[in-house]
Amino acid sequence: MQLAFQASGFFCIAVLGGILLMLLWNSIAFFTDVPLFFFLSGTVWQPENQQYGILSLLVSTLLVTIGAMAMAIPIGIGTALYLAEYALPVLRNWLKPAVEMLAAIPSVVIGFIGIVVINPAIMAIAKTSNGLNALNGSVLLATMALPTIITVAEDAIRAVPQAFREASYGLGASKWATLQKIVVPAAYPGMIAAIMLGIGRAIGETMTVLMATGNAIAFPKGMLSSVRTITANIAIEMGEVPFFSTHYYGLFATALVLFIISFAVNFAAEKVTAHIRKFQI
Amino acid sequence: MIRKLFCWLCSLVMLSCKNNTSQLIIKGSDTEVNLMVLLAEAYWQQHPKWQVSVSGGGSGVGIVALLNGRADIANSSRPMNAKEQALFQRYGVACDTFIFAEDAIAIIAHATNPIDSLTVEQLQAIFSGQLRNWQSLNGNHLKINLYGRPNNSGTHAWLQKKLGISFCKHVLEMNGNAQIVEAIKLDQSGLGYVSAGYVVKNYQQTGEGFKILRIAAKGQAACSPLDKEAVEQQKYYLLRPLYQYIRRESAQKAQPFIEFIKSPAGEEILLANGYFLVRNDSAK
The missing domain is CATH 3.40.190.10 (Periplasmic binding protein-like II)
Known part of the structure; x- marks a missing residue:
């Protein structure tokens, strides 16, 4: 039986290694055609004109992700603090599963909401004629990252030993001062991990951004420009790319970039979570 | 019990293989997929022994499927490009072109x-x-x-x-x-x-x-x-022919379906869905 578990463990690692190898292999094939420098510094992605610059796709991805985090972090951390410190147990038992339910909504449905609800809303508020842009994608991705951020951050806050709080109260500190000076610093690494996981969730999302951000390949000028993220670009073009062409290999190269980013984010999250464990006595 | 089930499955698989001889597989353009489903349904009512399967995916997907032998007919809203033609030549796959509507x-x-x-x-x-x-x-x-x-x-x-x-x-x-x-x-x-x-x-x-x-x-x-x-009268500038590429090995299977599209019943379906009939002089 142990052998079976061991085998399944090795199988997972083999799959990961296989994917990485395939990405690398195809990317190398791409970089023999297109120099790495042009790939990383080019702003135009137009395979039909042999232009393979990832910069505008990369900036679009980062723009949408940063926008999403600007919304999701304050709301997510605030909700987590409320749930862990202030909410009555009865309320908390209702709220937490409700928040987790958000994660169960399929991304296509969220994308659809982006088209029919957020799109007209942005048009009305920002007085623009087009609401399918980076801001729309950010709002949707923030919604999708919230459950991850709230759940992980709340666990981190609750993991702060009760003795810390009691010691603080014993010294005469108020609830707010305790929260600010004791609980948040103690739970800090866990909150960072929560945010990192949220970023990981947002950066790899495909369907939602594909539906809501307009997918123009122009270099983004701001949150109100239509953007095309790396994930959306792969989803759009993979369907009809001639196999084993430069374009085909190029899509793997963009996938490799995406893999490196989300790997770095998850790795960083892993590092800080390891740090929290040291924190608890 | 399991063995019985297995036998059942095997015979099912074999039966479905046998059915393949009267199955016509159409793949390709998403623009045309709804129209093609309607045509296939009408065709099936006239010829119940034919099973016509229609799926989309894009013009290029259909052409690649035709090349690999996974489709009998590829729908395409654009002509085959030079790269695709070269592939067909390299693998020695012959196909015929039919412009069925505009x-x-x-x-x-x-x-x-x-x-x-x-x-x-x-x-x-x-x-x-x-x-x-x-x-x-x-x-x-x-x-x-x-x-x-x-x-x-x-x-x-x-x-x-x-x-x-x-x-x-x-x-x-x-x-x-x-x-x-x-x-x-x-x-x-x-x-x-x-x-x-x-x-x-x-x-x-x-x-x-x-x-x-x-x-x-x-x-x-x-x-x-x-x-x-x-x-x-071809006065509208943005008029495009819709193509069907037929794998030559499947030509016999596909012929009755092509004839059906050209028949009055087929033309009626084309017109009712906002497409236009091909005039002989407009064949490009």
């Missing part, structure tokens, strides 16, 4: 847009990004928002080629005709291209928040893709 591309704008028609030159300037403001066209100082299909779409490839331009980078790429129409309905300064067949079938006519512009080719009067007579 589809018009409609250029649509918001209902409140004062403009009613555009010339081909204006379209070229707008979609290539030279002209980015409505001012010189209708007096409104507004940026032109362009809506189109992504580059895996036959419509995208075809229009780009027909206009002889490269689409500018600001064109929003939407997942299908429906999204373009809905976006244009909301966007006062929007301009987009959709299949006329789609608009006719789903909206009957304009006046529901968007309008179809008339297009004027060089030195000709502007005409609308809804004007059947003009379209049939």
